[in-house]
Amino acid sequence: MKVPYKWLCEYVNIDKNINEAADALTISGSKVEEVIEFGKEIDRVVTGKIIKTEKHPDADKLTICKVDVKDEVIQIVTGASNIKEGDIVPVALHGSSLPGGVKIKKGKLRGVESNGMLCSEVELGIADENSVHGIMILKEDTPIGEDIKKILGLEGGIIDFEITSNRADCFSVYGIAREAAATFDKELKKIETSFNETDDSIDNYLSVEVKSSLCRRYAARMIKDVKIGPSPEWMQEKLRQCDIRPINNIVDITNYVMLELGQPMHAFDYRYVKGKKIIVRTAQDDEKFKTLDGVERNLNSSMLVIADGERPIGIAGVMGGENSEIKEDTTAVIFECANFDGTNVRLTSKKLGLRTDASSKYEKDIDPNLIDIALNRACHLVELLGAGKVAKGVIDIYENRVEPYTLKVSPEWINKFLGIEIEKEEMRKILKNLEMKVYGDDVFEIEVPTFRQDVKIKEDVAEEIIRIYGYDKIPVKKIIGETVEAQWTLEQTLIKKVKNVMVSCGLYEAMTYSFISPKVFSLINLPENHELRNTVNILNPLGEDFSVMKTTGIPSLLECLKRNYKRDNKEVKLFEISKVYIPSGNQLPNEYDKLIIGMYGKVDFFDLKGVIENLLNVLGIDKAEFEREENSSIFHPGRTAKLLVRKKNAGILGEIHPNVAENYEIEDRVYVAEIDLKTLFDAAKNEKRYKPLPKFPAVSRDIAMLLDENISVSDIEKAILREGKELIESVKLFDVYKGKQIPEGLRSLAFSLTFRAEDRTLKDEEVNKVHESIINRLKEKFNAQLR
């Protein structure tokens, strides 16, 4: 909300420059968004008196002036012709600046020294090119040597405040003035509201009926003998500074009062108020109504309208109607000054897509008691401007009067709660400056004025006191009391471990949105009836792309890989710990943490599997198996594995099906895993136990053999381990060969076996015996041919 600084100072003598005032008001709770300074670019321009003029010896059009600027008399050469000795003018001194970044320096004009410049209104930026000519001549009694900004009232500007929703009372110049008075401990001046009434009573012209409780109060005044014309310049200037276009004196008065006091008003042309009556009622469904802006609106029964005997003439709290607007020949006016339910105004304004200055004030729920001063102020201004005559009496329908609220709080509690020591009398003064009445001593009984409906409990009072006393005066204190021991939960610790493993494996962490498009399920080839298509849906999404919560993290990570691929990033390895949201049948879905890995570049399935193996290893999971997975439509049928942890499905890893890669426009093999972290964590062993280092040497034996290529390495390994009994320590694949010299359908596998006994050095015979039985077992079971 914009507040012209000069206007603010009419009610409270702030005695600070605009920036200092803005800072102080911010600190006391009226947050300043922006300060727009008028004379910001003017510097070192002072008033000076021309004490002597003479013609320039070498130039007809130039005049040499001796100018008294109080501290000295300086010589300035000017080309202006409208000056004479004795004139007081604005003087830009050496080193001064003017609007538009103009800098004034000493110099010589046609050989004569000139130590500054006499300024015109145009040069000072206070008038445009065509409106004035020549140097600005100031009033005769203007003191000399004064800063021109002070003389011309250019010191001010406009302060733009952010008004929070709880402070409807601050939504006006006078409201901010009240804050300023408390902030600077200055007196708040009263608003002039006196006026005279004619003998003719309003009751002869109008009756008002309120049919809805959404209207809390409705007051009206009749203005007769209206003479429509422009409002005075001082009023127009203030309106313009607050971004309101001046229209005519009557309309300007209603807007002026709204800006000044925060109470919206409306003026109806009495000619068009049919049946001498105003009825406040809800609209009928589908009732049509043309607002002041010429737009036809479709109303419904949730909206409140102001109607005359026949039809609506205004939408309550939002905008008046075209049918009753003030015209040049208007002679009688009804001033409406009313209070409507804030929520209803807000919803109506939202439904109509019509937010006005009035609605934005009403929606914050303003004080119904504000009407008294506002309506009187409007009448005072009518008289002041000679815009008409105020008829006798006021129609005021106000059933449930809002009364001041009283609450009790002890100054001692306030100090304890804030952790500060403020004197009782200081508190009393602050509250009084905020127009609260304070009774009592050890316990304050505080009467809160009705415009402060936000002050209801003792904590509110504490805030009022401390914000004016100064938030900056609260000391900085460490928390004392019982020590609280911070600890990571097991899950938090494990998540950290997972991330560490991923990073050590060369993966980069990604973060994607939680919502996806339902279309991505087709992109990853998910069958129509797949359970992952059962999603948590957003009723009001930003668009289809963000409309359902993910049930799998794979599509989002593929999207990242696609983006990287398109940008020509050659090697990309990403991971994400992402939540999935699975409908549960209860109000809230289940949220599970998934680890998603995605990579392309110089990688294959075994790089991905290696990452998973490292992870299992770090988490201490030993009962894990990889099982061939041929039936996932997302993945390559021959290059995919299911991860089983303690026989439970813990996720999937493999090469993305070429169709899916195509859908994501990646012409490279893409490897992806999705692992359920809870299943891993349930099996994670956090306690490691020391196992003594072996005391006796190991014996190694290698086996190389030809096998049917469909026999899996893990089956061979299992068989070797089983047959090797307690003597075999480990088995490790070290070579796989297919091709030349190997018959079709077979492959050569070579394993390195390590044998060891815990209690003795193994003898060759012992090892040979076990080795032999392993070979026999492999021959028997897998038809292995030794090489």
Next chain:
Amino acid sequence: MEQQLKNIKAEAIEEIRKAKDSLKLDEARVKFLGKKGALTSILRSMGGLSPQERPIIGKLANEVREDIERALEEALKEVKEKEKAARLSLESIDITMPGRNSEIGNLHPITKVLDEIKEIFFGMGFSIAEGPEVELDYYNFEALNIPKNHPARDEQDTFYISDSVVLRTQTSPVQIRTMENIKPPIRIIAPGRVYRSDAVDATHSPTFHQIEGLVVDKGITMANLYGTLDTFAKKFFGEKTRTRFRPHHFPFTEPSAEMDISCHVCDGKGCRVCKGSGWIEILGSGMVHPDVLRKGGIDPEVYSGFAFGMGLERIVMKKFEIDDIRLFYENDIRFLKQF
């Protein structure tokens, strides 16, 4: 014979001196000391000497052999040194060539900064609490003094799942859930994702992260709020950081305050990052509203508390001077590698 031995010695020393490498030295050894070498054959012919001559010549011959052996040994040592030096110079490599390393990945900048913040609060005795992202309207709004039709609901454009379920617009619902579950003293932070229906642009994202904080105990004051957040600001932004608290309004705290920190780029002088003000707004905070404490099952006449909330992306952007929030969710590897 004596002369012969002297000649052999002279000849051998000369040849050893001339030998340039270990091969030549070996040749010399064979030539003079070998089985068919010059000295050996002389020793063999000693049988023809008189008994008087034999010990003299024998002694001399031994001396000659020792001299030659010593000379050989010394020469060999020298040659080996030279050869080693030569090899070392041949083996010189270009150490400016790149190292061979397995690539280490990286955490997302948001995670990195969040971890840093977690550690700071952890050190002050705060544990980490969590709550669901798909949340009941009750926890997200009602219990936080934001009833239906409250204007604050418009300020936080909400994604709805149903009438009573929303995507949480703030991490504050974790406050209530925490109070329902643990009794004071409570000291937690609750980082997490939140959602607002803001269209995507350089400064708006429909998903972002917040960190909520909650402290509840007997005798907690606003001064404690200041103390905690001031300590956090100094630890995170640097010891020289100054903090400033301004009154503000949040429905679930009373009194409420926003905290600014002195701009870390210009140290409060005013620059592009702080838009000339010297201050950067970092977080919202306040004393927990008694109604909110009651909703959490805590008696406000016995306990008091403070709460705070900050936007993580904003802090990360300020810290690294990142100007576009979308970069966080694009996951371009060239971006992720920078942190």
